Amino acid sequence: MxxxxxxxxxxxxxxxxxxxxxxxxxxxxxxxxxxxxxxxxxxxxxxxxxxxxxxxxxxxxxxxxxxxxxxxxxxxxxxxxxxxxxxxxxxxLVDGQDLGEILRGSAQLSLERVVQIIRQIGEALDAAHARGLVHRDVKPGNVLVTHQPDAEDGDFCYLTDFGVSTWTASSAAAITLTGQMVGTASYVAPEQIEGGSVDGRADLYSLGCVLYECLTGRTPFGGRPAAAALYAHLHEEPPPPRSIRPGLPAGVDDVTTRALKKAPDERYASCRELTHELREALAGTTRPQAKVPFAKAPATTSTHRPGRRSARVMMGVVATVILVAVAGAVFLGTRVRGPGQGASSSVAIPALIRDGVQAAASQTAPSSTDAAGNPVTYVPANLIDGNVQTAWRTPGNGHGQWVTLIFDNPIDVVRIGLIPGYAKTDPQTGANRFLQDRIIKTVAYQIPGLPDTTQTFEPLPVPQFVELRATTSRITVRILATTAAGGLDYTAISEIYVYGFPQ
Known part of the structure; x- marks a missing residue:
C-alpha cells in the first residue's frame, strides 16, 4: 500500500x-x-x-x-x-517508458530506431532553440517514448523536464542553484561544467551523448564516479562507437566525434544537421555538409542571420576569448610568440604543465585506508598526478595552509586552476569525500614579486580556472576560506592545473 x-x-x-x-x-x-x-x-x-x-x-x-x-x-x-x-x-499522461528504461532493458537498439529517436528529440530541441530556449539537461530519463503502431514511426518521443532550462535572451532572468551544477554528469557539455554561459550547442553535445548511448548501450564516459565523468567531458575523448559495436558503419564514428567536440563551434550547427549526417552515415553515403548558422529567427524571408554568440564566463571572470578546457590544448586566440618565431602571428596553444614540476606543502594529513582496505596517501605530489581520485589533504579548516609548485624552468603562465576539494568516491561505500570534507571557497595564488591573485570557487568537484599571466618558476597556493565540514574535518585539493609556455 x-x-x-x-x-x-x-x-x-x-x-x-x-x-x-x-x-x-x-x-x-x-x-x-x-x-x-x-x-x-x-x-x-x-x-x-x-x-x-x-x-x-x-x-x-x-x-x-x-x-x-x-x-x-x-x-x-x-x-x-x-x-x-x-x-x-x-x-x-504518456503511456510508455522513458528512454533510459528502454536502454537498460534492451540488448541493442536497431539503427533505424536510433535514427527515429534522435530525429524526434532533435526536432524538439531545434524548436526550443529557435525560441531562444536551452534545455540544459537532455538525457534518456527526460525522453518519454510511447508506441504508436499506426504511425509511420513506431516510437513517438516527448522531450520533458525543462526545469533546468534557461532563456538565452538577455531579458530573461538567470537562476542559479547554489552549490548545484545544472545538468547531469553523464551527458553534460564542457561549457556547462565550466560554469559559463551556454546556448543550444550544449544541448547538441548532450544529444550526442544520448546518441552514443543508443548506439553502444553505454554513455561516453560510463562506469565512472560523477567527478571523474565531469573531468572526462573536459579532457578526454570517448572510445569510438565502432570499438564497442563493431558492426556499425564507418561514418558513425565521425558523427559522434563531431557532436561531442569540446569546442561548441566545432559541433553541428543544428540537431537537424546531426540527424541528416547520421542517416547518411548509416546508409554509407556520408559527405561533408556546409555549416549553417546555429540559431535563426523564425524563417519569414530567404535571408538568415547568425545568432549572437553568448559571452563565455569562466566562474565569474569575463573572458575576451573562448576558453575551452581541453587538457594540453586550450585555445586562447592569436598571439605572437617571442624571438625566433619571426614577425608573423600564430595560434598559441598553452600546455598543461606536468613535467619538470614538484610540489611541497605546509602540512599534510597522515596516510589512511579506504573502506576496502586500500592504502591512501595525501602527499603534495597528488596535486599534479593527473588523477582526480587522489588529493593533497590537510587536517582542519586549512586556513593559511599552502602548497607550492616549483618548476625546473621558468613558465610563461597563462592561467591556473584547481579542484577545490577531494573529488573521490569511496569504492567500497560510495561515500562522497568532496561533500564530507570542507570545500575550499577562496585561495590566493602567490608569485614572488607580484601581487596576489585570488580565486573564489563554486562548491563543485570540477576544475575551476582564473587568468594568471606571469613568468615564474614558483607558484604558491594559499587557502583563505573553506566551508564547514560535512562530516570529516579535512581540507583537500585534488588537482592543480597550470597552463602556459615553458621557457
Missing amino acids: DADPIIGTNVAGFAIESVLGHGAMGVVYVARQDSPARRVALKLITPAFAGDEVFRRRFLREATAAAAIEHPHILPVYAAGETNGTLFMAMR
Whole structure:
C-alpha cells in the first residue's frame, strides 16, 4: 500500500491516484481532472524544498518554458500554478517508458530506431532553440517514448523536464542553484561544467551523448564516479562507437566525434544537421555538409542571420576569448610568440604543465585506508598526478595552509586552476569525500614579486580556472576560506592545473 499522504487528496482540482515517479525537484503523480475529464501527470514540488524560493522559482519556470513552445515532441503542459502553498504542474499522461528504461532493458537498439529517436528529440530541441530556449539537461530519463503502431514511426518521443532550462535572451532572468551544477554528469557539455554561459550547442553535445548511448548501450564516459565523468567531458575523448559495436558503419564514428567536440563551434550547427549526417552515415553515403548558422529567427524571408554568440564566463571572470578546457590544448586566440618565431602571428596553444614540476606543502594529513582496505596517501605530489581520485589533504579548516609548485624552468603562465576539494568516491561505500570534507571557497595564488591573485570557487568537484599571466618558476597556493565540514574535518585539493609556455 502506498504510504504517500498525498494519495487520495485533491490538489487544485486534480484527484491524486498514485505515484508515477520522482524527479529532481518534485514527485510526479497520476491524477484525474474533472473538467475536461482526463487523467494527467501532476508534478508537485518536493515538500522539503517548499520553503526554498530558488527551487520554487525553478519549478514555475519549468512550466513556463515548456508551455511557451508548441511542438509535437515537447510534452504538453495543461496547467501550472500554486494552491495553498503547493506548487503544481499538470502534464499529458504518456503511456510508455522513458528512454533510459528502454536502454537498460534492451540488448541493442536497431539503427533505424536510433535514427527515429534522435530525429524526434532533435526536432524538439531545434524548436526550443529557435525560441531562444536551452534545455540544459537532455538525457534518456527526460525522453518519454510511447508506441504508436499506426504511425509511420513506431516510437513517438516527448522531450520533458525543462526545469533546468534557461532563456538565452538577455531579458530573461538567470537562476542559479547554489552549490548545484545544472545538468547531469553523464551527458553534460564542457561549457556547462565550466560554469559559463551556454546556448543550444550544449544541448547538441548532450544529444550526442544520448546518441552514443543508443548506439553502444553505454554513455561516453560510463562506469565512472560523477567527478571523474565531469573531468572526462573536459579532457578526454570517448572510445569510438565502432570499438564497442563493431558492426556499425564507418561514418558513425565521425558523427559522434563531431557532436561531442569540446569546442561548441566545432559541433553541428543544428540537431537537424546531426540527424541528416547520421542517416547518411548509416546508409554509407556520408559527405561533408556546409555549416549553417546555429540559431535563426523564425524563417519569414530567404535571408538568415547568425545568432549572437553568448559571452563565455569562466566562474565569474569575463573572458575576451573562448576558453575551452581541453587538457594540453586550450585555445586562447592569436598571439605572437617571442624571438625566433619571426614577425608573423600564430595560434598559441598553452600546455598543461606536468613535467619538470614538484610540489611541497605546509602540512599534510597522515596516510589512511579506504573502506576496502586500500592504502591512501595525501602527499603534495597528488596535486599534479593527473588523477582526480587522489588529493593533497590537510587536517582542519586549512586556513593559511599552502602548497607550492616549483618548476625546473621558468613558465610563461597563462592561467591556473584547481579542484577545490577531494573529488573521490569511496569504492567500497560510495561515500562522497568532496561533500564530507570542507570545500575550499577562496585561495590566493602567490608569485614572488607580484601581487596576489585570488580565486573564489563554486562548491563543485570540477576544475575551476582564473587568468594568471606571469613568468615564474614558483607558484604558491594559499587557502583563505573553506566551508564547514560535512562530516570529516579535512581540507583537500585534488588537482592543480597550470597552463602556459615553458621557457
